[in-house]
Amino acid sequence: MGALLLPLLLLLLPLLPLLPLLLPRLPLWPRLRWLTADLAFAVRAQRCKRALRARALAAAAADPQGPESGCSLAWRLAQLARQRPAHAFLLHAGRRFSYAEAERRSNRAARAFLRTRNGPAGLAPGDTVALLLPAGPDFLWLWFGLAKAGLRAAFVPTALRRAPLLHCLRCCGARALVLAPEFLPSLEADLPALQAMGLHLWATGPEALPALMCDLLAEAEAEADEPVPGYLSAPQDMTDTSLYIFTSGTTGLPKAARISHLKVLQCQGFYQLCGAHQDDIIYLALPLYHMSGSLLGIVGCLGIGATVVLKTKFSAGQFWEDCQQHGVTVFQYIGELCRYLVNQPPTKAERGHKVRLAVGSGLRPDTWERFVRRFGPLQVLETYGLTEGNVATFNYTGQPGAVGRASWLYKQVFPFSLIRYDVATGEPVRNSWGHCITTTPGEPGLLVAPVSPQSPFLGYAGGPELAQGKLLQDVFRPGDIFFNTGDLLVCDHQGFLHFHDRTGDTFRWKGENVATTEVAQVLETLDFLQDVNVYGVTVPGHEGRAGMAALVLRPPHKLDLEQLYAHVAENLPPYARPRFLRLQNSLATTETFKQQKVRVAMEGFDPRALSDPLYVLDQAEATYLPLTPARYTDLLSGHLRI
Numbered sequence: 219m220g221a222l223l224l225p226l227l228l229l230l231l232p233l234l235p236l237l238p239l240l241l242p243r244l245p246l247w248p249r250l251r252w253l254t255a256d257l258a259f260a261v262r263a264q265r266c267k268r269a270l271r272a273r274a275l276a277a278a279a280a281d282p283q284g285p286e287s288g289c290s291l292a293w294r295l296a297q298l299a300r301q302r303p304a305h306a307f308l309l310h311a312g313r314r315f316s317y318a319e320a321e322r323r324s325n326r327a328a329r330a331f332l333r334t335r336n337g338p339a340g341l342a343p344g345d346t347v348a349l350l351l352p353a354g355p356d357f358l359w360l361w362f363g364l365a366k367a368g369l370r371a372a373f374v375p376t377a378l379r380r381a382p383l384l385h386c387l388r389c390c391g392a393r394a395l396v397l398a399p400e401f402l403p404s405l406e407a408d409l410p411a412l413q414a415m416g417l418h419l420w421a422t423g424p425e426a427l428p429a430l431m432c433d434l435l436a437e438a439e440a441e442a443d444e445p446v447p448g449y450l451s452a453p454q455d456m457t458d459t460s461l462y463i464f465t466s467g468t469t470g471l472p473k474a475a476r477i478s479h480l481k482v483l484q485c486q487g488f489y490q491l492c493g494a495h496q497d498d499i500i501y502l503a504l505p506l507y508h509m510s511g512s513l514l515g516i517v518g519c520l521g522i523g524a525t526v527v528l529k530t531k532f533s534a535g536q537f538w539e540d541c542q543q544h545g546v547t548v549f550q551y552i553g554e555l556c557r558y559l560v561n562q563p564p565t566k567a568e569r570g571h572k573v574r575l576a577v578g579s580g581l582r583p584d585t586w587e588r589f590v591r592r593f594g595p596l597q598v599l600e601t602y603g604l605t606e607g608n609v610a611t612f613n614y615t616g617q618p619g620a621v622g623r624a625s626w627l628y629k630q631v632f633p634f635s636l637i638r639y640d641v642a643t644g645e646p647v648r649n650s651w652g653h654c655i656t657t658t659p660g661e662p663g664l665l666v667a668p669v670s671p672q673s674p675f676l677g678y679a680g681g682p683e684l685a686q687g688k689l690l691q692d693v694f695r696p697g698d699i700f701f702n703t704g705d706l707l708v709c710d711h712q713g714f715l716h717f718h719d720r721t722g723d724t725f726r727w728k729g730e731n732v733a734t735t736e737v738a739q740v741l742e743t744l745d746f747l748q749d750v751n752v753y754g755v756t757v758p759g760h761e762g763r764a765g766m767a768a769l770v771l772r773p774p775h776k777l778d779l780e781q782l783y784a785h786v787a788e789n790l791p792p793y794a795r796p797r798f799l800r801l802q803n804s805l806a807t808t809e810t811f812k813q814q815k816v817r818v819a820m821e822g823f824d825p826r827a828l829s830d831p832l833y834v835l836d837q838a839e840a841t842y843l844p845l846t847p848a849r850y851t852d853l854l855s856g857h858l859r860i
Contacts, residue, residue: 252623252713255615259614260627270484273486285445286448288451289451289452291366291520292451325446330363331363340393343368345369347370347393348387349373349507351376353504356422361373361512363438366451379408384412388415389679394419394420397419397420399421419432463477475676481513492601495524496523503528515550553579575596575597577598581598583619599616606675606678609633610632620714633667634665634667635665637655637693639663644721646693662706663707663708664721665703665707667700668699689701727764732793733794737767740790743785746776748773752768753765753815754766757797757853757860766800767796768818799832800831801830825845
């Protein structure tokens with residue numbers, strides 16, 4: 219065989235110059251051309267997994283009385299304090315905290331919590347302490363201290379008050395609440411209810427505090443800063459709950475997602491997977507109660523031992539000056555932050571920066587192009603994941619508009635599938651054997667991932683009914699279990715994944731499925747539009763939902779209805795063209811910049827109830843007309859066709 223191989227290679231050698239011409243004609247070429255990048259990322263992911271496993275094994279073998287054992291947050295911070303004590307971990311509001319300082323401050327916090335076991339708070343191992351704090355150093359020291367003391371943290375969204383706040387505290391079983399003094403005025407009406415729940419209340423400052431409320435930071439400052447024993451925080455099982463992060467609640471009350479010790483450990487590898495390293499300086503201006511800020515930003519930074527510039531609030535006008543001042547090399551974004559930046563007037567500070575990598579999620583294609591064109595050269599690495607999910611994707615090739623890859627190699631590391639989904643029934647499509655059907659390239663599909671010991675789904679604090687619909691059984695074979703992300707993605711012919719829509723956002727009109735994300739992306743390419751929110755509204759006498767687009771103009775532009783109609787007519791099929799327009803000064807979003815669609819969909823399109831300028835699509839006139847009360851009446855009576 220070996221004797222024949224050399225002559226064969228010699229015969230093929232003259233054909234080598236023709237390979238660049240022949241390969242693009244092969245059917246598999248669109249996928250094979252990215253093989254090198256797929257292989258490189260798979261190797262990086264395997265190295266990352268081995269490194270995290272080695273750290274975890276070393277922590278398990280360490281002295282239980284020492285600091286480098288216990289939960290992953292405890293031993294990782296102790297490692298960094300020993301390996302690079304003087305290196306900057308946190309830069310915030312003109313203050314610098316080294317890894318050694320972070321270790322000492324979190325040790326004081328841990329001891330303060332441990333002392334409460336014999337005090338009025340009476341905290342026992344595994345109890346939950348809720349944090350209602352802005353993004354800042356105090357949040358981190360208390361979070362790390364809770365972890366070291368073997369307690370669970372619950373990250374409460376800072377905007378919650380009244381019933382939603384009480385709901386969150388009850389569902390996670392909080393025994394105590396730590397809040398920032400600046401929140402006390404808005405919480406005054408809630409304090410009696412909080413005390414009636416039996417919560418022990420702490421504040422993080424010496425301001426005038428209500429009765430029975432103490433300054434937790436003062437108590438921590440009085441403690442010694444020596445390490446606490448690692449065994450206090452060591453989990454019995456890696457799938458034990460480490461902390462709670464609340465879902466955004468855009469379609470109802472928030473749910474407390476259970477975050478395991480395993481997931482916290484896995485998030486240490488986030489920035490390593492993104493290609494960042496220990497000398498990077500990461501700019502983080504996201505809420506710490508959100509997974510992107512806490513688990514990916516902070517824990518990911520700990521994973522590589524880098525420096526994080528933490529901002530309590532994002533300022534588009536200050537961003538590039540901050541980057542230059544601190545030598546920022548990595549920017550962690552949510553798509554809306556990038557849009558805010560490209561809508562800012564040009565400044566000198568946006569030139570000459572050192573930012574080489576922007577990593578995050580939710581960056582729409584139009585903003586992506588404008589961001590790179592204006593602020594480049596830099597790499598944009600779009601990712602996809604869910605707080606409670608067991609799957610993540612990385613667009614490691616930098617393909618504009620994609621959220622990841624669906625290569626065979628990638629699925630060996632992070633397995634997932636796209637299956638056919640019926641928007642009308644709200645259920646996956648199954649064949650005659652009762653199994654789900656995978657989608658073809660270009661076809662939207664529901665993203666699902668197999669549940670396994672390495673990729674579990676822990677659900678939410680509270681009853682099992684909260685996780686209803688999140689698990690699918692018998693997906694491809696009897697007895698298998700998959701996590702249902704609730705998101706529709708598309709895999710194109712090159713193997714790139716593109717976000718399509720949320721299953722609850724896609725609606726049916728004229729017998730066709732309309733993806734709100736797809737329609738919004740078409741509208742956003744118009745120069746005079748700054749913000750777009752597309753959703754479906756019910757129309758009496760019609761089945762399904764008609765598309766409505768809430769629009770915000772980009773100053774100093776005016777609404778050009780003729781151009782808008784021509785644009786949607788050229789770029790969208792008839793069923794997907796928005797039937798109604800709603801002109802607004804701003805769009806309602808959550809604190810994590812997600813557009814609120816449920817509430818505005820319920821508001822409908824009645825000009826008698828809404829004060830915003832409204833328009834209706836008149837197909838006969840091939841234009842949009844102002845939606846007056848008279849036209850609204852004609853619409854409901856059937857005299858005006860939509």
